[in-house]
Amino acid sequence: MKIVVIGGSGLIGTKLVKNLRQHGHEVVAASPSSGVNTLTGEGLAEALTDAQVVVVWRARASALAAHSLGDEAIKTAGDD
DSSP: OEEEEETTTSHHHHHHHHHHHHTTOEEEEESGGGTOOTTTOTTHHHHHTTOSEEEEOSHHHHHHHHHHHOGGGOOOTTOO
């Protein structure tokens, strides 16, 4: 399963990415250092291509992703 982790290069995000990869998932650690800018949208479409899951790790990253993707694309855990 392809999983995109927005905020995946930070302290906790890198641990999440590592754990997901150890469980056999294809993981993209989306961050400016990997060429993905959620504020401008640069690299975002490519990172999200064929992704089944998007994890937004930080609150600030969530707001920026909502800005880039549109609010309707953001769903948090527990939302039905």
